[in-house]
Structures are given as C-alpha cells and as structure tokens.
Amino acid sequence: MMKPKTKKKIKDRSAFIVKLLIGILFMLPIIIGLLFSFQTETDLVSYPLKFFTANPTLEHYISAFTTIPILHYLKNTLIVCVIAITAQIVFSSLCAYAFVFFDFKGKEFFWNVVLACMMIPGEVTIITNYVTIQNIGLVNTYPGLFITSMIGGTSIFMMRQYYKSLPKDFKDAATIDGCGELGFLFRVATPLSIPTISSLAIYLFVHIYNQFFWPLLVANDDKMRTIQVGISFLVTSDVTDYGRILAGAMVTILPSVLIYIFGQDYIIKGMTSGGVKG
Amino acid sequence: MAKVSMIGLKKVYPNTEKKKRGKNQKTEEKSNLKVTAEGVLAVQDFNLEIADKEFIVLVGPSGCGKSTTLRMVAGLEEITDGELYIDGKLVNDVEPKDRDIAMVFQNYALYPHMTVYDNMAFSLKLKHTPKDEIDRKVKEAAEILGISDLLGRKPKALSGGQRQRVAIGRAIVRQPKVFLMDEPLSNLDAKLRNQMRAEIIKLRHRVDTTFIYVTHDQTEAMTLGDRIVIMKDGEIMQIGTPQEVFQHPANLFVADFIGAPRMNIFDGELVKNAAGRYAVRLEQLEVELPEEKQERLKAKNVSPCKVLLGVRPDHLKLSDQGVSGTVDVSEMMGSAIHLHLSLAGKDCIIVVPTGDMTQSQITDFTPGTSLKVSFSGYNAHIFDPESGLNLEY
Structure with a gap:
C-alpha cells in the first residue's frame, strides 16, 4: 500500500511533467525559430535538419537589420502602442466608472452593446473602419494607425x-x-486599480504590438509601417531567406515576450480581479 | 456640536423593474421589506430631535432602516420626504462634505494605498487646510487614540482594532458637528468589541459632540446611548433612555429586543381581584400590580382581559409557591445559571444567581427537575395580544 505522502508526491510530479510538456509544445515553434536563426545558410538547407549547430552565426540578424529599417518600424510601433494604450486606459476607466457608479437610462442596453462589441471579430469592421479613415484623410498617419485601438x-x-x-x-x-x-476616480479608485491597469496595459501592448492587418491597410508608406508589417517585407518574391526571416521574427517578438514574462503576475491578477472575493 | 432634527423622514427606493401585481394588491410584504407602488419603503415617518452633544443610538434588527436613516443624515442617501436640520439649517439638499459631519464605517473604509497619516489627513487636504495645521490635528487625534506609532503604516499592516481606531481618528480630525457611526464594532471579536466600546465612551467625553450611532447589538445600545431609538420595518418603535426602554417597553417588539436573555412572554390574564385592584394571572398564580401600574391602567380604563404577560429572566424567582415548570437545559454562566424551563406551556429562561448557592445546589438543576417560579408585580409587563402594545402606555 502506497503512503499518502508518496501518492501526493507522485501526483504533483506527474502534474508538473504534463504541464511542462504542454508548455514546451506551445513554445516549440519559438524555440525552433530561435535555434534556426543562429544557423548558417548551409545548415538550414542540410538534410536532415539539425536543431543545434556547431557554428552559430549572427549573419541573419545583421542581414535583417540592413535589409529593412527595423528600428524605425519599432519606433512607429511604440508610438502607436503608447498612444493607443494610454487612450484606452483613460477612456475605459471613465466608461467603466460610469457603468458602475452612475445610474442612467439605458445602462443595461449600453452595457450589452459593450459586450456585443467584444464578440465581434475585428476583421468584420476593418473595411468600414478603413473607408472612414480614408475619407477623413488619416491613411499613412499615426492617428490612422492608433485611432481604432483607442x-x-x-x-x-x-x-x-x-x-x-x-x-x-x-x-x-x-x-x-x-x-x-x-476626485474619487483619480485619488482613490485609480491608485487602487494600478494592478488592473498594469495588466490591462500589458494585455493591450501584446495585442496592439502584434496587429498586422490594420497597419498593413493604413500604412502604405514605408515610413509609417509598423514592425509586424515591416518584417513581412523580408520575404521577397525572388529569394526566400529563411534565416533572415527567422532572425527578423525573433527581434519582433522579443519586446512582447519580455513584457509578458515580466508582467505575467499582473496579467493573471487583472484577469481574475472581480471574479474572486478578496 | 449641533442639534439634529429629523421631521417625518421617509426613504423609498424606487422599483427598478416593473413588477406584476394584482389590481388590488398595492402593498406586498416581502420578509421585512415593505414594497409599495412607489418602491421599497425603507424608512417612514421618522421624527427625532437630537440635542446638542447627545449620544443617540439607532438599534434594530437587520433591514429595519437604521443604516438608511444614518446615511440620510450623512447625505449618502437622498431623502424621499421630510426635513433634516443640522444646527438649525435645512440640509436635505446639502452635499455630504458641506454638512460638517464625519462618519465611521463598519468595514473601516480606510484607503489601502495611503498610510494611516494620509488616511487621517485626506479630508483636510481636500479642504486645502494648511500643512502644519493638518499635521497638528492628525497628531493630536493619533495621540487621543494611541495610534501615534502607526502613522507611517498602511492599513493592511494593522489589526482590526487598530484599523477601527484609525477610522475613528479620520473622523476626529475633522472636528465635525455630528459624529456618525455605522456599526463600527461589528467586525471586531467579542473581547476587542468590549474594549473598543469602553474607548468610545471615553472618546465621547473627550470630543464632546453630537453622536449618532447605529448598531444591531442591544448591549452596545444600552451601554453607549443617552437615548436609544428602537426601529423595526423602517419605523420607530420607541425612543427613550436605556432605563426607560428596558423598564417600560412600549410594545412587544421592544420588550423582546431589549435585554439579554430576551423577555419571557406568557399567555396570561389581566384580572381585578376581590379588592377591585388589577392583578395578573398566570395559571394558578395571581400577582397584584403595584400602585403606579394600577394608576396607569385605571387612567387608560383597561378592562380585565387576556394579555401577553412579559417577565424578564432576571425577574423570575425560584419560589415555594408559584407556577410549576420543568428544567429542559441548565447553562452555567459563572455568576448565574440560565435555566431553560417549560413553563405555562411556553419555553422560558430564568436567571438564577449562583452567589449564595452551594455546589450541590448548583448541580441540582438537572433536566427534568420540577421547579416553581414567581415574580413581583413591579416586573410584570402586560401587552395587548392583538396590537402588541403595552397596556400601561
């Protein structure tokens, strides 16, 4: 007969192994991308493919930085992210405050509208949004890039x-x-909601930073491109340089991965706030 | 320091959703809430004059409207009808911050992101009080409450009692005309509650202002209040000093609510004896009422009738002659034994002091033991079985 303590140990370790395997499964594309981005051109086309190379190289990273203005794209993305996140936090705080602390006619109806908006995929509204942006002359401008994320x-x-x-x-x-x-909103409610605001900011950063389709439509000019759109220009029609593409992709995902790693506590707290009585 | 007058205060929470009602069903009773066509009636016809520096306690069971009344005084609830005066000024439409009141909440409501000092200084900062004055007032209040060494701490680093002191300190620094307290001791354990109760009494003498205190605990009400307002279903049942409401309960509700253990109520009879004097009869026991009760009953021209007879557990005495009962449970409380008896067809409690008893006498009260109890006419309360009103008043 197994002791309860041993039984619990085995159960905990099995759970840990299962979680680890699932984690690795999700991480695998990124891990493979990272390993391949340091391999030479010869290693990348060899058969069978090797995960680890004896001759790691930075040539693909140098190539990616010289082929496209990655830093400029990053700057554009950060401008869009900062403005959109700030606006979204301010507007959503004010809006949420009204929903919680004010009584007004149609409160339920408007709340259902907000919920409905959450259900509608962004792609559904993208064409009408583009037509609006085009008509007010915001194509190829920063406001055009961030206005729909405010x-x-x-x-x-x-x-x-x-x-x-x-x-x-x-x-x-x-x-x-x-x-x-x-006074209550800014002096009491907002300082108390900093963990929620932080988690919201991290969530929004990952979301806005990774936007592709909308910036692709709105920014035709190379100067206005964001990183996700810009990086796609590493794929040229004449030659497919997998090493360079992977290096570009690694550079691109680095900020959002770092933010997610350092802010995961806030994200979990924010997602569960209100659901659990403290 | 201020007089507070409440004239015909009424609070109705409007119905938020249309309820299906029968044509003739204008009022429905749901638990202890009165739901009318206007909405839920929380407080009605509330009339009270509070003198300057008086300590008034609003007491009653949950949902009786005591907190709503306090919140109307604070300005946190809109007054549906009636007039509220603070220091002679009509304040129905005055903002809470301009009423010159301070309030202590049951859950302390200390801002978690601020230190104790900042919590106490917050209202003064909002009033643009000079920094050195804020500093002086906060330190003075902290001194009074013995929390000077806690000023740099955040609320989460404080115990329940310390938090409550800070909450009181936050109110003191404002030097309000009226001090409002909404069940401030409810979250504390029994020992701390007793200690804080004594501190509130001391505090009351130090700050010397008008207090309105809400509680559901009749012991707090009895020990703290100059006068007690007993409420039920949004209405005042009785206003009086602790002694008055204890000795002369206006109705069955007050008689039952005030006093611990609660008053025993029996099915009795009000009779006139051979001498033509009022007496109460419980089974074979007939007790003549004292002169003052005779006069009050005569003045009201009360005829002999069936009554509900109330006698407090401390006033029922073991006796050789009296009503017979059987012990169900015996609870040793230290200085007294609480005996739960089956008596005159009712369950009742009798408090027997153990002071002069021997050990064997104490252990005599085993379940099933037969006893006889009696009471004095001074301690008999007689209520109308239908209205529940005290027949003397």
Whole structure:
C-alpha cells in the first residue's frame, strides 16, 4: 500500500511533467525559430535538419537589420502602442466608472452593446473602419494607425469588473471626505486599480504590438509601417531567406515576450480581479 | 456640536423593474421589506430631535432602516420626504462634505494605498487646510487614540482594532458637528468589541459632540446611548433612555429586543381581584400590580382581559409557591445559571444567581427537575395580544 505522502508526491510530479510538456509544445515553434536563426545558410538547407549547430552565426540578424529599417518600424510601433494604450486606459476607466457608479437610462442596453462589441471579430469592421479613415484623410498617419485601438470592449469590461469589486464604503467615505466623482476616480479608485491597469496595459501592448492587418491597410508608406508589417517585407518574391526571416521574427517578438514574462503576475491578477472575493 | 432634527423622514427606493401585481394588491410584504407602488419603503415617518452633544443610538434588527436613516443624515442617501436640520439649517439638499459631519464605517473604509497619516489627513487636504495645521490635528487625534506609532503604516499592516481606531481618528480630525457611526464594532471579536466600546465612551467625553450611532447589538445600545431609538420595518418603535426602554417597553417588539436573555412572554390574564385592584394571572398564580401600574391602567380604563404577560429572566424567582415548570437545559454562566424551563406551556429562561448557592445546589438543576417560579408585580409587563402594545402606555 502506497503512503499518502508518496501518492501526493507522485501526483504533483506527474502534474508538473504534463504541464511542462504542454508548455514546451506551445513554445516549440519559438524555440525552433530561435535555434534556426543562429544557423548558417548551409545548415538550414542540410538534410536532415539539425536543431543545434556547431557554428552559430549572427549573419541573419545583421542581414535583417540592413535589409529593412527595423528600428524605425519599432519606433512607429511604440508610438502607436503608447498612444493607443494610454487612450484606452483613460477612456475605459471613465466608461467603466460610469457603468458602475452612475445610474442612467439605458445602462443595461449600453452595457450589452459593450459586450456585443467584444464578440465581434475585428476583421468584420476593418473595411468600414478603413473607408472612414480614408475619407477623413488619416491613411499613412499615426492617428490612422492608433485611432481604432483607442477604446475597446475588453478594457471596459476589465475595468468595470475591478470597480465593481471596490467596496462601496470607499466611495461613501470619499464622498464625506469631500471628493467629487472625478476626485474619487483619480485619488482613490485609480491608485487602487494600478494592478488592473498594469495588466490591462500589458494585455493591450501584446495585442496592439502584434496587429498586422490594420497597419498593413493604413500604412502604405514605408515610413509609417509598423514592425509586424515591416518584417513581412523580408520575404521577397525572388529569394526566400529563411534565416533572415527567422532572425527578423525573433527581434519582433522579443519586446512582447519580455513584457509578458515580466508582467505575467499582473496579467493573471487583472484577469481574475472581480471574479474572486478578496 | 449641533442639534439634529429629523421631521417625518421617509426613504423609498424606487422599483427598478416593473413588477406584476394584482389590481388590488398595492402593498406586498416581502420578509421585512415593505414594497409599495412607489418602491421599497425603507424608512417612514421618522421624527427625532437630537440635542446638542447627545449620544443617540439607532438599534434594530437587520433591514429595519437604521443604516438608511444614518446615511440620510450623512447625505449618502437622498431623502424621499421630510426635513433634516443640522444646527438649525435645512440640509436635505446639502452635499455630504458641506454638512460638517464625519462618519465611521463598519468595514473601516480606510484607503489601502495611503498610510494611516494620509488616511487621517485626506479630508483636510481636500479642504486645502494648511500643512502644519493638518499635521497638528492628525497628531493630536493619533495621540487621543494611541495610534501615534502607526502613522507611517498602511492599513493592511494593522489589526482590526487598530484599523477601527484609525477610522475613528479620520473622523476626529475633522472636528465635525455630528459624529456618525455605522456599526463600527461589528467586525471586531467579542473581547476587542468590549474594549473598543469602553474607548468610545471615553472618546465621547473627550470630543464632546453630537453622536449618532447605529448598531444591531442591544448591549452596545444600552451601554453607549443617552437615548436609544428602537426601529423595526423602517419605523420607530420607541425612543427613550436605556432605563426607560428596558423598564417600560412600549410594545412587544421592544420588550423582546431589549435585554439579554430576551423577555419571557406568557399567555396570561389581566384580572381585578376581590379588592377591585388589577392583578395578573398566570395559571394558578395571581400577582397584584403595584400602585403606579394600577394608576396607569385605571387612567387608560383597561378592562380585565387576556394579555401577553412579559417577565424578564432576571425577574423570575425560584419560589415555594408559584407556577410549576420543568428544567429542559441548565447553562452555567459563572455568576448565574440560565435555566431553560417549560413553563405555562411556553419555553422560558430564568436567571438564577449562583452567589449564595452551594455546589450541590448548583448541580441540582438537572433536566427534568420540577421547579416553581414567581415574580413581583413591579416586573410584570402586560401587552395587548392583538396590537402588541403595552397596556400601561
């Protein structure tokens, strides 16, 4: 008969191995990409393919940086990300605050509209958005790139869940202390929601940073391209340089992966806030 | 320091959704909430004059409207009808911050991202009070409450009692005209609650202002209040000093709510004896009422009738002659034994002091033991079985 302690140990270790395998499975494309990006051209076309090379090289990275202006694309992407994330946090906080703390006619209806917006895939509205952007002359401009990312249903939802979890007494205490609605929002609710805002910012960064289709439509000019669109120009019609493409891809995913790794605690906290009574 | 007058205060929470009702069904009772065509009636016809520096306690069971009343005074709830005056000024439409009140909440409501100092200074900062004055007031209040060494800490690093002190300190620094407290001790354990209760009494003498205190705990109400307002279903049941509401309960609800253990209620009879004097009869026991009760009943011209007879557990005495009962449970409380008896067809409690008892007498009260109990006419409360009102008042 197995001891309960041993049984628990085996159970925990089995669970760990299963989780590890699933993690590796998800990470595999990135791991393979990373390993191949350091291989020479000869290694990459050899058969069978080798995961590890005896002669690692940076030639593909140098090639990627000299073929396209990666740093310029990164700058464009960061401008779009910063403005869109800031706007989305401000607007979603204000909107969520109204949904939680104000009573107004049609509150339920508007909340359902927000929920419905979350269900609609971005691709469905992309053509009408493009026509609008084109008509107001925002093609090939930064506003054209970030305007559609300035508000989103998911952000409103996350902020609303957080505000709903705030004890009502905070609002009452602040009201008696002399805070108005904005005073309470900025002096009490916002400082308390920093973990949620952080997780939202990280989530939005990953989302906006990885946008491809919208920047592809809006930025025709090379100067306005974002990193995801720019990197696709490494694939040219005459020659397919897999090493260079992989090196470019690795550079591209680096910021979002780093942000995700360092901010994962906030993301988990933000996603679960409001759902669990603290 | 201020007088507070509440005249005909009423609070109705409008119905948020249309409810299907029968044509003639204008009012429906759902648990203890009164739902009318206007909405849920939380408080009605609330009239109270609170004197300057008076300590008033609103007490009642959950949902009786005591917190709603306090929140109306604070300005956190809109007043549906009636008038509220603070220091002679009508404040129905005055913003909470301009009412010169401070409030202590049940859940402390300390801002978690601020230190104790910042929590206490917050309202003063919003009023643009000079920094050195804020500093002085915060330190003074901290001194009074013995939390000077906690000023740099965040609320999460404090115990429940310390948090409650900070919450009180936050109210003190404002030097309000009226101090509002919404069940401030409910989250504390029994020992700490007793300690904090004593501290509130001391605090009351130090800050010397008008207090309105809400609680569902009758012990808190009795020990803290100059006067107690007992509420039920949004209405005032009785207003009086702790002694008055204990000795002269206006109705069955007050009699039952005030006092621990609760008052025993029996099916009795109000009779006139051979001498033409009022007496109460419980089974074979007939007890003549004292002169003051005779006069009150005579003045109201009360005829002999069936009554609900109330006697507090401390006022039922073991006796050789009286009503017979059987012990169901005996609870040793240290200085007294609480005996649960089956008596006159009811379950009742009798408190027997153990001071003069021998060990064998104490252990005598085993379940099934037969006893006889009696009571004095001074301690008999007589209520109308239908209205529940005290027949003397």
